[in-house]
Amino acid sequence: MAKLSDFDYCLPKNLIAQKPIKPRDHSRLMILSRKKQTITHDYFLNLVNYLPPESVLVANNSKVIPARLIGHKPTGGKIEILLLKNLSNNVWQVMVGGKIPPEIKITFDRNLSGVLLEKNNQFGKIKFSPMMSRQKLAGLFNKIGQTPTPPYIKRLSNLKEYQTIYAKISGSIAAPTAGFHFTESLIKKLKKQGFKFDFITLHVGLGTFQPVRVEKIKQHQMHSEQIEITLTTAKNLNASKKQNKKIIAIGTTSARALESFANKNNYLTADKKSTDIFIYPGYKFKFIDGLITNFHLPKSTLLMLVSAFAGQSFIKKAYQQAIEKKYRFYSFGDAMLII
Numbered sequence: 295m296a297k298l299s300d301f302d303y304c305l306p307k308n309l310i311a312q313k314p315i316k317p318r319d320h321s322r323l324m325i326l327s328r329k330k331q332t333i334t335h336d337y338f339l340n341l342v343n344y345l346p347p348e349s350v351l352v353a354n355n356s357k358v359i360p361a362r363l364i365g366h367k368p369t370g371g372k373i374e375i376l377l378l379k380n381l382s383n384n385v386w387q388v389m390v391g392g393k394i395p396p397e398i399k400i401t402f403d404r405n406l407s408g409v410l411l412e413k414n415n416q417f418g419k420i421k422f423s424p425m426m427s428r429q430k431l432a433g434l435f436n437k438i439g440q441t442p443t444p445p446y447i448k449r450l451s452n453l454k455e456y457q458t459i460y461a462k463i464s465g466s467i468a469a470p471t472a473g474f475h476f477t478e479s480l481i482k483k484l485k486k487q488g489f490k491f492d493f494i495t496l497h498v499g500l501g502t503f504q505p506v507r508v509e510k511i512k513q514h515q516m517h518s519e520q521i522e523i524t525l526t527t528a529k530n531l532n533a534s535k536k537q538n539k540k541i542i543a544i545g546t547t548s549a550r551a552l553e554s555f556a557n558k559n560n561y562l563t564a565d566k567k568s569t570d571i572f573i574y575p576g577y578k579f580k581f582i583d584g585l586i587t588n589f590h591l592p593k594s595t596l597l598m599l600v601s602a603f604a605g606q607s608f609i610k611k612a613y614q615q616a617i618e619k620k621y622r623f624y625s626f627g628d629a630m631l632i633i
Contacts, residue, residue, distance in 0.1 A: 311626035322628040338475040346540040353544040354470040355493040357461035360439025365400040403438040465497035472545030495522040496547040518568040528564040542584035556580035574598040584633040589623040
């Protein structure tokens with residue numbers, strides 16, 4: 295049985311990327327062949343040389359919202375809120391920093407305020423006022439909110455750089471970062487070479503980055519995240535699968551979405567629902583044939599997913615090479631293609 299400690303590794307802090315490479319497709323690319331058990335190195339702009347012919351790339355088009363809000367308590371003390379999920383027009387599930395009692399009023403910029411309705415550890419619910427539509431409140435968040443970058447990024451990022459170029463549907467509180475490496479010119483080049491792109495929507499929430507706190511990883515409970523796969527996308531991907539074209543997931547979120555919607559016959563169903571699928575070694579993949587991903591945090595569910603797809607010992611070897619060759623890690627870091 296896999297244990298949490300099996301997914302630990304030591305990373306020098308200087309390898310944690312603090313900003314994206316420019317142009318984005320100039321990031322490095324590590325290529326893992328599961329069949330040959332080989333590891334090779336190149337740059338992401340040469341991705342076309344390593345994908346199986348006529349592959350279909352599936353990307354997550356969810357858009358990051360400025361989910362980090364800075365407010366003040368009645369005493370004047372600063373308080374940080376992370377928006378998680380819209381429960382009704384003016385009520386949001388949130389993460390709240392520090393010891394804050396329920397019923398406290400928090401004031402934000404532009405005359406926005408909120409009352410903490412309840413709090414359970416770092417989670418709570420806030421009712422914002424004045425009363426307004428979801429669209430108006432979202433517009434206000436766009437004006438006062440900050441980019442919800444992970445704590446290991448020590449600089450304030452703008453929302454444009456912490457967004458994929460094909461982001462379309464708002465709802466994520468963290469970016470599907472494997473998509474960061476794609477540029478308009480690279481996508482154009484791939485399409486010209488016969489590769490297709492399809493899009494799913496998985497709004498990245500706590501399920502993607504919530505730390506695992508149990509040693510027996512199968513006891514970990516994922517938070518649910520909202521996914522949508524349209525009928526057109528499902529039909530396109532099922533047709534491609536029937537033609538034996540390889541399905542390459544761009545990122546762990548796309549992989550989780552496709553695996554969540556694949557039925558027992560290994561075909562996709564179109565739907566809009568939440569998923570709490572947890573993929574770790576031992577899982578049998580039903581739909582994806584390849585994966586483009588970044589280098590993930592130790593002991594994370596994302597590292598467990600790539601270990602399930604490529605093999606635990608193979609991933610350990612790859613990460614060791616990445617550290618030796620000074621690859622850039624995490625959200626703004628370099629990429630890996632597993633085929």
